[in-house]
Amino acid sequence: xxxxxxxxxxxxxxxxxxxxxxxxxxxxxxxxxxxxxxxxxxxxxxxxxxxxxxxxxxxxxxxxxxxxxxxxxxxxxxxxxxxxxxxxxxxxxxxxxxxxxxxxxxxxxxxxxxxxxxxxxxxxxxxxxxxxxxxxxxxxxxxxxxxxxxxxxxxxxxxxxx
Amino acid sequence: xxxxxxxxxxxxxxxxxxxxxxxxxxxxxxxxxxxxxxxxxxxxxxxxxxxxxxxxxxxxxxxxxxxxxxxxxxxxxxxxxxxxxxxxxxxxxxxxxxxxxxx
Numbered sequence: 321x322x323x324x325x326x327x328x329x330x331x332x333x334x335x336x337x338x339x340x341x342x343x344x345x346x347x348x349x350x351x352x353x354x355x356x357x358x359x360x361x362x363x364x365x366x367x368x369x370x371x372x373x374x375x376x377x378x379x380x381x382x383x384x385x386x387x388x389x390x391x392x393x394x395x396x397x398x399x400x401x402x403x404x405x406x407x408x409x410x411x412x413x414x415x416x417x418x419x420x421x422x423x424x425x426x427x428x429x430x431x432x433x434x435x436x437x438x439x440x441x442x443x444x445x446x447x448x449x450x451x452x453x454x455x456x457x458x459x460x461x462x463x464x465x466x467x468x469x470x471x472x473x474x475x476x477x478x479x480x481x482x
Numbered sequence: 483x484x485x486x487x488x489x490x491x492x493x494x495x496x497x498x499x500x501x502x503x504x505x506x507x508x509x510x511x512x513x514x515x516x517x518x519x520x521x522x523x524x525x526x527x528x529x530x531x532x533x534x535x536x537x538x539x540x541x542x543x544x545x546x547x548x549x550x551x552x553x554x555x556x557x558x559x560x561x562x563x564x565x566x567x568x569x570x571x572x573x574x575x576x577x578x579x580x581x582x583x584x585x
Contacts, residue, residue, distance in 0.1 A: 361528075361530075361537075361540060363527050363528055363542055364542055368542075368544040368545075403548060403549070404548045404549075405548075408554075423546055426546050427510075427512055428544055428545065428546065430544055430546075431543075431544055431546035431547060432541060432542070432543050432544065432546070432547050433541070433542040433543075434539065434540065434541050434542070434555070435537075435539070435540040435541075435542075436539070437536070437537060437538060437539070439538065439557055439558045439559050440538050440539055440555065440556070440557040440558070441497060441555065441556040441557060441558070443555065443556065444553065444554070444555050445552075445553065445554040445555075446547065446551070446552060446553045446554070447547070447548040447551065447552050448546050448547060448548060449508075449510070449545075449546045449547070449548050450546075
């Protein structure tokens with residue numbers, strides 16, 4: 321990971337630099353929206369700190385999940401770059417309120433959690449890091465119950481190097 | 483100044499497809515730099531999308547979301563020309579936001 325610095329690194333640094341300047345500039349002007357969030361919009365800090373999948377699911381949802389064939393988890397069989405693994409989920413379950421992604425073998429199992437208000441389509445696509453070959457679990461909370469779909473993704477180069 | 487957020491919201495029938503790309507290092511805090519020193523964790527924790535003052539999608543992210551994160555979702559009830567506001571907050575308290583028109 322450290323031996324392959326090329327022109328792209330320089331470009332990245334420049335982009336980062338521009339980003340940082342933009343952030344400093346905007347920092348004061350955009351502090352507005354966050355205090356307005358309701359209490360149930362709180363960041364689930366505890367769940368993101370759990371190392372294994374079971375503990376993370378317990379901390380986030382506090383209930384057991386059952387496998388459902390109404391959830392379609394789309395992830396590659398083999399990921400050549402664990403740093404960027406495209407993973408998406410769609411479901412035909414109704415009354416979906418939340419969708420989360422767990423990567424069982426990552427240092428911290430919970431990767432991302434999405435809240436789905438009424439009127440929003442129960443489907444999410446994102447890109448996750450995977451440290452090594454692992455099960456990916458998509459969790460869908462629907463009608464107060466927790467459902468899941470699991471798929472193994474083989475990783476040839478781990479994603480820890482970012 | 484260029485924003486860290488790029489968003490494309492396109493009305494497709496009665497649903498609006500929203501694709502977002504954000505420029506952010508998403509450092510896990512577990513990786514060492516070339517001098518062998520740990521790069522401190524620096525990652526977006528929350529990302530929200532508002533339409534007409536209502537939150538239509540909210541992400542809670544950990545360190546396992548890839549650098550320069552991408553996310554895609556869709557929602558109903560918007561019209562062409564409506565505005566959608568995207569905001570994020572990271573673990574160091576930095577934020578950014580952007581308002582885009584639905585196409």
